[in-house]
Amino acid sequence: MKLNTNSNAYIIIYSAILVVIVAFLLAFVYQALKPMQDANVALDTKKQVLYSLNIRNLDGAEAEAKYAEIINDTMDMMGQKILMAEINEEPIMIYEMKGMGLWGGISGFMSVRFDLEKGGFSVYGAYFNHESETAGLGAEIKDSQEWQEKFIGKRIFDDETKHVVLSVVKKVEDPECQVDCVTGATLTSNGVDEMIKRTFGLWTGEYDIDMDEGELEMLMLKMALGKDSVSDAELQRMIKVKKVKEE
Amino acid sequence: MALFSKQNKEVFTNPLNLDHPILGQVLGICSALAVTSQLKPAIVMGLAVTVITAFANVIISIIRNTIPNRIRIVVQLVVVAALVTIVSQILKAFAYDVSVQLSVYVGLIITNCILMGRLEAFAMQNKPWPSFLDGVGNGLGYAMILVIVGAVRELLGRGTLLGFQIIPDACYDFGYVNNGMMTMPAMALILVGCVIWVHRAYFYKEK
Numbered sequence: 001m002k003l004n005t006n007s008n009a010y011i012i013i014y015s016a017i018l019v020v021i022v023a024f025l026l027a028f029v030y031q032a033l034k035p036m037q038d039a040n041v042a043l044d045t046k047k048q049v050l051y052s053l054n055i056r057n058l059d060g061a062e063a064e065a066k067y068a069e070i071i072n073d074t075m076d077m078m079g080q081k082i083l084m085a086e087i088n089e090e091p092i093m094i095y096e097m098k099g100m101g102l103w104g105g106i107s108g109f110m111s112v113r114f115d116l117e118k119g120g121f122s123v124y125g126a127y128f129n130h131e132s133e134t135a136g137l138g139a140e141i142k143d144s145q146e147w148q149e150k151f152i153g154k155r156i157f158d159d160e161t162k163h164v165v166l167s168v169v170k171k172v173e174d175p176e177c178q179v180d181c182v183t184g185a186t187l188t189s190n191g192v193d194e195m196i197k198r199t200f201g202l203w204t205g206e207y208d209i210d211m212d213e214g215e216l217e218m219l220m221l222k223m224a225l226g227k228d229s230v231s232d233a234e235l236q237r238m239i240k241v242k243k244v245k246e247e
Numbered sequence: 248m249a250l251f252s253k254q255n256k257e258v259f260t261n262p263l264n265l266d267h268p269i270l271g272q273v274l275g276i277c278s279a280l281a282v283t284s285q286l287k288p289a290i291v292m293g294l295a296v297t298v299i300t301a302f303a304n305v306i307i308s309i310i311r312n313t314i315p316n317r318i319r320i321v322v323q324l325v326v327v328a329a330l331v332t333i334v335s336q337i338l339k340a341f342a343y344d345v346s347v348q349l350s351v352y353v354g355l356i357i358t359n360c361i362l363m364g365r366l367e368a369f370a371m372q373n374k375p376w377p378s379f380l381d382g383v384g385n386g387l388g389y390a391m392i393l394v395i396v397g398a399v400r401e402l403l404g405r406g407t408l409l410g411f412q413i414i415p416d417a418c419y420d421f422g423y424v425n426n427g428m429m430t431m432p433a434m435a436l437i438l439v440g441c442v443i444w445v446h447r448a449y450f451y452k453e454k
Contacts, residue, residue, distance in 0.1 A: 003313075011315045018322060022329045029333050033340040040343035132351075135284055136430035 049083060049094055051127035052109035054152070056145070080202055085111070092124050099195025102138055102187040104131035106195065110151070118155035118176070123166065126151040128192060138188030150179045156200055164200045168193040258377050262384040269392045269439065270446045274360040278352050279393055280435040286409050288348045289397030293390025295338070295353060299330045300362055301382035306330075307370040308378035314371075323366045324357070331356045361385055396438045404429030 003010060043060065046067040050058060058066055071094075073084035081096040094111045108128035115122035126148050128141040140147055151166075155177040158165045165177040168189045172178045181189030268274045275296075282292045306326050307314075314322050335353040338346035346353065356362065365385055370378040401407055403426045406414035414423065428434055 005313065005315045006317060011318055014313070014315055015318060015321070018325060022325055026329060026332055029336050033336050036340035037336070037343075040339065044343060044347075135432075136427065 048127050048129060049109050051148075052094055052111045052125050053085060053087065053092065054125040054149075078202060080199065083109075095199050097195045097199045099191050099198065101130050101133050101141075101191040102185070103133060106130045106133070106141065106188070106191050108141075108192075108195065110196070110199070112156065115155075118153075121156045123151045123154045123156065125149075130188070133188050134185070137182065138185040140182045140185060141188060141192055144182070147182060154179065164197050166196055166200070168196070255377055255380055259380040259384040262381065262388045263391070267388045267446070268361045268364070268385050269389060270443050272364070273443075274364055275389055276436075276439065278355055278359060279389070279396065279439060280432045282349060282352050283393055283397040283400055283435050283438075284404065284430050284432075285348075285401045286394065286397040288345060289393040290390070291338070291342065291345045292349060292352065293386070293393045295334050296356055296359065296361070296389050297383060297386025299327065299334060299356055300365055300386040301379050303327050303330055303362060304365055304370040304378040304382035305375050307366050308373060308375040311371050319371065320363075320367075323363065327362055327366070328357050361389055392439065392442060395442060396435055399438055400429045400434060404434075 005014075043064065047058070047063050049071065050056070050063055050067060053070070055066060070085045070087055071083050072086060075082045075084065083094040083096075085092045085094060090113060092111050092113055094109050097108045097110060099106050099108075106128060107130075108126065110126045111124040112121050113124040114120065128148060130139060130142050133139045133141065154166050156164060156166045165174075167178055168181045169178050170181055170186070172180050181193075262268060269276065269279060278292065278296075283289045303323075303326055307323055310322075331354065334356075335346065338349070338353060365381060369381045373381070398408060401409075402413060406412060406419075406425050
């Protein structure tokens with residue numbers, strides 16, 4: 001018997017079976033490869049951190065070992081991820097940054113050293129990444145090592161006003177704290193500039209901290225208790241105490 | 248029928264010269280422009296397209312007699328999309344750097360005209376083995392152009408090939424400068440045009 005491949009019933013059953021088979025296949029592949037993909041993403045993040053410490057050209061296991069060797073702590077302050085590293089017995093802080101480029105998100109890591117001559121802190125190294133900036137223009141923030149190295153040694157805070165002075169500008173007037181923007185990629189460069197200002201502005205009050213009173217108290221509580229995290233019970237108790245006080 | 252009969256050989260070699268997907272039919276240009284700024288992604292993209300075209304051709308060819316005519320394009324798309332997703336997942340697992348570089352263009356293989364063209368024009372009418380050869384031939388034809396354009400762009404735009412420095416430092420000392428234009432997509436279009444011209448002028452023979 002020859003099937004009528006043009007009947008409605010046949011078409012509906014055919015497509016249903018096809019879709020179910022494909023769905024199972026894709027789900028299986030995804031599940032099977034997920035652990036390896038996650039490992040790749042984790043390794044990539046570690047490499048980016050190392051790039052920001054001016055450690056480049058390390059592969060796979062080497063990068064993993066180096067990372068484990070120099071990074072000794074991870075902190076979360078006001079939603080800002082900070083890694084602590086030690087290189088040649090000098091403590092270095094690595095700030096995770098997130099911002100907006102021209103076409104999509106940009107991100108990066110900036111490592112910072114204590115530097116009393118330069119208003120307390122100066123840049124030790126920087127690395128930027130992007131999702132979909134234009135190749136050859138905006139993408140240079142990631143591809144151009146030369147550009148990233150321009151940040152090294154720049155002063156971050158102003159001595160007197162304590163504002164963030166590290167910036168990406170079109171015309172460098174103060175080479176101590178300004179970096180030339182990428183030619184042809186003004187908007188991406190502005191994104192990097194904004195990202196830096198916002199990340200470090202957290203400490204100077206220049207930028208509004210994106211958190212309500214509750215979160216702020218949570219943070220103060222964390223600091224008071226000297227803990228990274230606070231249990232729900234502790235938080236509830238604090239809120240109760242606060243309410244009683246108000247009444 | 249022998250595996251490499253005269254007919255089958257033609258099926259395989261035609262897309263490399265006469266019916267070349269890019270040079271002859273001018274298909275699949277969009278992705279050729281996007282991924283060729285360096286050699287490595289160009290090679291991987293070429294391989295990915297070759298694998299996907301070959302296997303999509305085989306699968307469609309096997310089920311060609313059961314496919315309802317009215318939804319054949321949908322069926323082809325489902326098969327291609329599944330294959331592309333699998334390839335993209337494999338790249339993410341085993342060649343993460345390359346998959347980051349290729350970004351959206353792996354996913355866009357789904358809409359590559361070469362694929363749909365071959366499925367519709369060849370696999371729907373032919374047996375699995377010739378379809379496989381046709382897929383590999385077309386994929387390699389596409390990969391060939393990608394590699395040529397990618398090599399030229401990386402060499403002139405960055406002075407490297409596959410990331411290795413080719414143009415010696417001495418040249419830079421004499422004032423040689425990498426051509427930044429080469430890293431822009433527009434130059435890929437011009438280069439593809441040049442390749443098509445050379446091909447038509449010197450290699451193309453009328454049927």
